[in-house]
Structure formats: structure tokens, C-alpha cells
Amino acid sequence: xxxxxxxxxxAVFLDRDGTLIEERGFLDDPGGxxxxxxxxxxxxxxxxxxxxxxxxxxxxxxxxxxxxDEAVRAVNGEIARRLANDGVAIDAWYWCSHYDxxxxxxxxxxxxxxxxxxxxxxxxxxxxxxxxxxxxxxxGHAVGIxxxxxxxxxxxxxxxxxxxAETLLEAAEWLAxxxxxxxxGVASKRSDSG
Ligand SMILES: [Mg+2]
Ligand SMILES: [Zn+2]
Numbered sequence: 412x413x414x415x416x417x418x419x420x421x422a423v424f425l426d427r428d429g430t431l432i433e434e435r436g437f438l439d440d441p442g443g444x445x446x447x448x449x450x451x452x453x454x455x456x457x458x459x460x461x462x463x464x465x466x467x468x469x470x471x472x473x474x475x476x477x478x479x480d481e482a483v484r485a486v487n488g489e490i491a492r493r494l495a496n497d498g499v500a501i502d503a504w505y506w507c508s509h510y511d512x513x514x515x516x517x518x519x520x521x522x523x524x525x526x527x528x529x530x531x532x533x534x535x536x537x538x539x540x541x542x543x544x545x546x547x548x549x550x551g552h553a554v555g556i557x558x559x560x561x562x563x564x565x566x567x568x569x570x571x572x573x574x575x576a577e578t579l580l581e582a583a584e585w586l587a588x589x590x591x592x593x594x595x596g597v598a599s600k601r602s603d604s605g
Contacts, residue, residue: 419534420463423586424524424550426542427468427506429563430579432490434543439478441489449580454499456583460590463502463533467523469546474510483508503527518542519549537590541582545569559585 428434433445457464470483487504494500505523507516516522524540527533540551541559545568548558557573559582576582 419532419536421461421537421590422463422465422502422527422531422533422535423457423538423583424465424467424527424540425501425579426540426544426547427466427487427490429543430541430547430561431466431501434564437472437475437477438486439472439482441485444486444489444493446490446493447579449578451494451497451499453579453583454494454501456580456587458499460587462538462586463531464500465503465524465527465531465533466501466505467518467527467540467550468504468506469518470506470508471510471517473508474512480508503531518546519553521550521553524550524554537586537593539573539582539586541576541579548572 425431428438430447431450432447435443454464466487472478473480473483483506491501505527507514507518507523509517514520514522528535535554535556539557539559540547541561542548543561543563544565548560548569551558552570558570559574559576560567560572561576561579561582574582574585576585
């Protein structure tokens with residue numbers, strides 16, 4: 412594990428479909444955007460705790476010819492607009508447009524996270540990936556951070572999640588607690604081993 416610089420910001424990497432918004436299956440219509448319950452509260456909590464929030468989304472509908480990158484941008488823009496109405500924001504948006512090719516970014520490949528870390532001065536320390544599929548959990552493990560699993564419509568295939576949360580808020584609370592315990596450990600050198 413490489414040491415992070417002190418000014419590096421911790422980050423949470425969020426899946427989009429089924430995590431921030433209702434899973435629609437190849438959504439290309441901003442009108443189909445429905446923000447999931449607790450997402451706004453979760454983002455507030457994460458920002459309050461100093462986490463950058465970064466969306467990492469597989470959008471193979473582009474490579475499959477169902478829609479183009481502009482459609483992905485339009486849906487992302489609609490999500491951002493809805494969240495802004497509630498006073499919260501996503502810090503960065505990444506997606507993989509590929510499908511049947513050897514790209515470095517299709518989850519669980521770590522390309523999107525690597526890019527986000529470089530482009531936004533992030534640290535992986537204390538962070539996690541949150542999503543509703545095995546590829547999200549595997550993505551976390553690919554870069555050495557926890558994978559938090561949310562309930563999803565698909566049968567689960569993937570590595571054992573580090574935490575199963577019912578909602579994004581529950582995932583955010585788990586991260587906040589972990590962060591607080593880390594702080595206590597550093598500040599007072601806890602002697603209890605649980
Ligand atoms: Mg998903
Ligand atoms: Zn890709």
C-alpha cells in the first residue's frame with residue numbers, strides 16, 4: 412500500500428444505477444431518474460466527514476449501441492440537478508463506455524478509481540466502494556479497500572462483501588463509524604481489543 416500525502420482527501424466510490432438511482436436497465440432517459448431513499452442524507456453525512464464522493468459506473472449500453480456518451484452525460488446531469496435541489500453534490504463522475512474489449516475501466520477493473528485518485532488528489536485510505544453488484548465489491552478489493560453491498564435485483568455473484576447495507580445511508584454510517592474508530596485508535600492508542 413502506498414502512503415498517502417496528508418492533504419489527500421478520502422473518497423467513497425459510488426455505483427450509479429441501483430445505488431444512487433433506481434435500477435432501470437440501460438437507462439438513457441433523464442426522465443427515468445429516480446433518486447433512491449436516503450441518498451441525500453448519505454451524501455450529506457459523507458461530505459460532513461470529509462469524504463469526496465465519486466461515481467464509478469459501467470455504461471456498456473454505449474458499446475452495445477443502445478445510447479451514446481451524451482445520453483450518459485444527460486442522465487448524470489439530471490441526477491446532479493436533483494441532488495443540487497437538496498443541496499448536495501457528487502464530486503466527480505466516471506463511467507466506462509466499453510463492453511467486449513480489453514479496457515482498464517470496466518468494473519471490476521480499477522481504471523476509473525485510479526484516474527479519480529490522480530485527477531482529484533484522493534487517498535484510498537478510509538474509503539470504500541458502494542454498489543449493488545459483485546463487480547462493485549470486487550472493484551473495492553482490486554484497489555485494497557472494502558466493498559459495501561446494497562440490495563439489488565440480481566442474484567449476487569462476487570466476493571464476500573465487507574459490509575451489507577440496506578441503504579446508502581447505512582453504508583455511509585458504517586464508513587463514518589470506521590473513520591471515528593480509526594481516529595480514536597490514533598489519538599489514544601486504544602488498549603481494548605474488543
Ligand atoms: Mg448497480
Ligand atoms: Zn472501459
